[in-house]
């Protein structure tokens with residue numbers, strides 16, 4: 001269905017790190033830091049909202065294993081876990097980015113410009129929608 005499905009089915013080569021019944025993990029070809037890994041479910045959905053719980057659990061557990069490996073390999077004191085979902089999901093296939101954070105590595109968020117309210121009103125409207 002997509003490039004990530006091809007990786008999941010081993011129809012395309014990648015630098016694979018690990019595999020479970022429901023996930024495959026491999027090196028990102030455009031890493032934020034050395035060791036940057038993508039964990040993808042063996043299921044083509046573009047959002048965590050459509051991912052069955054057992055897949056969410058597997059991906060989360062794989063991310064913890066990889067983070068422990070970063071501690072050993074890079075002596076990383078921190079890590080990043082990121083996901084863009086829905087319309088912002090690359091290839092329309094849900095995935096986790098997991099990468100080691102190193103001292104003074106320069107990685108940072110880039111925020112859109114403009115005013116953004118942070119208030120009780122904002123908290124209340126999100127809480128009300130839960």
Ligand SMILES: [Zn+2]
Nearest residue numbers: 002005044093
């Ligand atoms: Zn796919």
